[in-house]
Amino acid sequence: MHKRLQLIKQYKKQIKLPSKILSFYKSKTILVTGGAGAIGSNLCIMLSTLVGRNGKIIVLDNMSAHLGNNPADFPNLSNVLFVKGDLRDEITLKRVFRENPSLIFHLAAFFANQNSVDFPELSAETDVIGLIKLLDYSLMNNIEKFVYASSGCSIYGSYGKLPLKEDFMSMHLTTPYQINKMVGEMYCNYYFHQYGLKTINCRFFNSYGPGEVPGQYRNVIPNFIYWALTDKIIPITGTGNETRDFTNVNDLVQGLIKSCYYSEAEGKAFNLASGKETSINELANIISKKLNKKLNLEYVNSRKWDTKKRILASISLAKKTIDYKPICNIRDNIDDNINWFLDNFDNIRKYADFPLGMNSAVRK
Numbered sequence: 001m002h003k004r005l006q007l008i009k010q011y012k013k014q015i016k017l018p019s020k021i022l023s024f025y026k027s028k029t030i031l032v033t034g035g036a037g038a039i040g041s042n043l044c045i046m047l048s049t050l051v052g053r054n055g056k057i058i059v060l061d062n063m064s065a066h067l068g069n070n071p072a073d074f075p076n077l078s079n080v081l082f083v084k085g086d087l088r089d090e091i092t093l094k095r096v097f098r099e100n101p102s103l104i105f106h107l108a109a110f111f112a113n114q115n116s117v118d119f120p121e122l123s124a125e126t127d128v129i130g131l132i133k134l135l136d137y138s139l140m141n142n143i144e145k146f147v148y149a150s151s152g153c154s155i156y157g158s159y160g161k162l163p164l165k166e167d168f169m170s171m172h173l174t175t176p177y178q179i180n181k182m183v184g185e186m187y188c189n190y191y192f193h194q195y196g197l198k199t200i201n202c203r204f205f206n207s208y209g210p211g212e213v214p215g216q217y218r219n220v221i222p223n224f225i226y227w228a229l230t231d232k233i234i235p236i237t238g239t240g241n242e243t244r245d246f247t248n249v250n251d252l253v254q255g256l257i258k259s260c261y262y263s264e265a266e267g268k269a270f271n272l273a274s275g276k277e278t279s280i281n282e283l284a285n286i287i288s289k290k291l292n293k294k295l296n297l298e299y300v301n302s303r304k305w306d307t308k309k310r311i312l313a314s315i316s317l318a319k320k321t322i323d324y325k326p327i328c329n330i331r332d333n334i335d336d337n338i339n340w341f342l343d344n345f346d347n348i349r350k351y352a353d354f355p356l357g358m359n360s361a362v363r364k
């Protein structure tokens with residue numbers, strides 16, 4: 001059995017989804033935008049097990065997160081249909097909606113902060129205009145539920161009181177990506193109130209897990225693992241005492257699946273996180289011990305937009321409303337990330353996107 005499929009089936013057994021949720025997804029046709037990405041691919045694998053043989057998962061992805069034409073290490077599943085295309089393209093949207101999906105998980109985005117700083121217009125076209133097009137098509141096609149992947153690391157800005165709670169939003173946003181995620185939630189709320197489209201906003205925090213290849217615009221954990229395995233210098237922006245709420249990708253998938261089921265979630269926003277803080281220095285130490293390697297760390301100036309010294313989410317609302325129960329912790333579950341790297345390292349080397357020259361993400 002493919003290892004990623006096996007991991008997700010094991011996780012599914014651990015969380016013991018109730019029969020009412022299993023019945024809800026049985027035989028459904030579901031559209032997942034950004035389904036080739038790290039979170040999206042794990043979500044698609046889980047959904048594939050839930051919808052069964054008579055269901056179908058449609059993946060719409062422009063493969064912008066991949067140097068190849070295929071997502072990294074995705075199992076061949078008979079009920080998953082890949083459509084390579086852009087959600088801003090009308091022909092592509094007609095193609096995927098012709099499959100008659102009843103549920104949509106919208107994870108596609110121009111990822112992420114530094115990328116949006118370097119290309120603000122492309123970021124807005126994808127994350128705002130693309131979203132509006134998708135909401136319109138959802139409305140015209142009588143979509144039952146629309147789950148939007150927002151970002152708790154973005155919309156709370158720099159000055160939120162910890163732990164960050166859903167009733168706080170900040171106007172002190174420092175990148176186009178953060179601004180666009182805020183706007184995305186607002187548009188979902190607008191379509192909910194104006195047209196009755198059942199939208200749910202899920203606010204992700206720093207994710208990790210199998211499926212994310214390293215690159216200049218990617219997350220810290222895959223980059224740290226890659227640089228450690230290739231004996232490269234690992235740049236840490238700031239002091240390393242900065243904290244993040246690192247959340248396992250399968251816990252995020254659990255939150256997405258439950259938020260789509262519960263009617264109490266409609267029109268609301270939820271933090272999906274671990275509810276625990278880990279410093280960047282501590283993260284580096286965990287990776288060093290797991291790989292049994294001394295890491296070559298270099299501390300560099302913080303990026304101008306990166307003003308958050310600490311991030312910690314409150315997950316009490318998600319626990320209460322959608323029965324969200326994260327079960328993973330970074331010290332144990334980062335092993336899955338590392339093992340995925342070791343099993344697929346030849347491909348990961350090919351897909352790793354670190355172009356020659358200055359990396360804008362770490363320049364002084």
